[in-house]
Amino acid sequence: MIKQNVINYLRPNSIRQLLMYIIIILMGVGVFLTRYDAPLYQNHIVGVVETATQQSKQKTTDQFNNVDYSITQVLRIKILNGDRHGQKVKVKNNYFKSGGLNQAYRPGQQLFLNHEAGNDISIIGQKRDTLVALMAWITVSLLLMLMRLPGLMTLISVIINVTLLYLAIKLDLNVTNINVVFLFSSVGILMAFVTLSLALGWNKKMAITLTATLLSSVVALIIANIVMSLTHQRGLEFELMDYITQLPQPIFLAEAFLAALGAIMDASTDIIATQFEIQEAHPEVSRRNLFNAGLGVGRSIMGALTSVLFLIFISETFAMSLLYLRNGNTWGYTIEINMVLGMVQTTIAGIGIVLAVPIASGLAAFFIRNKEVA
């Protein structure tokens, strides 16, 4: 029965939908072709593993009594591009069985190789473009087939937002003494504008949602700043942040702001959309009832939304925390080193999400009714 429902839903009903399916199929062919794109890589040698033979396996024990195996394999690799196209080479690969930093290679995998002086060839890493393209294709196809026009709009907003973020990072790197928090907040606001324009269109609903979003996220950022300076940032060790190439604290705040923005937009949209619906169904509804209805919606989503961000931030630190525990560190130290910064960012975002509940409900209750009165 579910099959019937889904088939009915997915059946193309118009030329436009038929065109969508054709585009999806063409993109799928493109994904398949990335298996054969080795000649496009001009700066790297690409090779495909033909056979992999294990040469030696040695048991290792570290100072914490963790048992692992150091394995050497010999790979026969066929080169797929450049001057040595078609040649076969033998390369040794050393890895640990747990695979924390290096890995085993299997026949069929395509690799990037480095051609050093003489005839030595070493492995740089695995070629993963086909997989990236395949997963992107699956996501885009699902989005378009199941969500139709709103799915397409979502896709466009994500693409525009990636471009905006890229431009912001370029500005951050090329303009000296730029205020990082200000830069990324402004870009975040621009991204919120684009996202909401594409999701809601240009109308009163969008204007109220955008205002509520910006107000809540800026207030959350201000609260975070005040608390951080009052507590002298105790327990926050910014130098522990990953991949830091510039002053860490502003990046930390910018990250929290961006993370909060999406969830706050989500909360505000849900709240305000419901209020507009109620107002349409019962035009005589009072401001107070409208406000309470908004609060009701907000209350039921604020916890789940905070959890979304919390799980994202903490999952990122999962492998490192495990490594710390297996390296004989205490729980407290493991949390302090790996998780506190992410938890603070989630908490800042959480404050923004909770603030959005009364702010969005209040703004909408006031302005929806305002039009009627005027």
Add this chain to the structure above:
Amino acid sequence: MSTMTALFIILALLLILIGGKMGLEAIVSLVFNFFWLFLTITLIAWGFSPLIVVTITGVIILAMTIFLSDDNDQVTRVAFATGVVIMLMLIAIIVPVEHFATVQGFANEDSDALEGLSLNIGINFLQITIVATILSTLGAIAEAAMAVAAGMQELISDSPDIPTSKLFGHGMHIGQQIISTAINTLFFGFMGSFLGLSIWFIRLNYGFADMINAKIFVSEFLLLIFSMIAVILAVPCTAWFMKLDLQRQSKSKV
């Protein structure tokens, strides 16, 4: 007082002030979710099978997040069933994809953070990556399923005479209304945690080709993609389960 404690107290006060009883439940669910996450890591560190541990704690985290954020039985029941089904579906997708991607553990970009740590800890890092990926999608699954279920429930209580055959279509329509903000919540959330890394890539002049093949980029990309797939799949699944739930109810009434 540490900054973390101060900020958490503010969050807790705001939750209670604005949410009342539901705010209190949200605090409980956050604190317990942290506890379950940490228990997951600890059990794996002690040598339990990562996939089995995450399946169990995943169901518990879904239950805590869903049952503590809404009082409507039908909404939470349907959302929870959807959550579990989507989680199992995702495990079935994540395991083979991560197997081919081999983005487990750490990359050369992490070498600073790894200094002084022993990496040969005898735990399969591929499975750890799978576990982290599953955990990062749970919040998104719960949120999307709740939104669609709540929307449908409201629609049904508003107009109880909607024919069951139309329900699936209505569910999909509600999904279309929430999809943009749900996907953008994930997009912004991940962007927040990738910002440092993105700046790193651009500062060190990684070309497009270098980036899309880099272990660390692909691993973050997959986290985002799996959450998005989870949200998209949660919509038809919730719509269908809601329909089943209503049919079951009307049958038991007769």
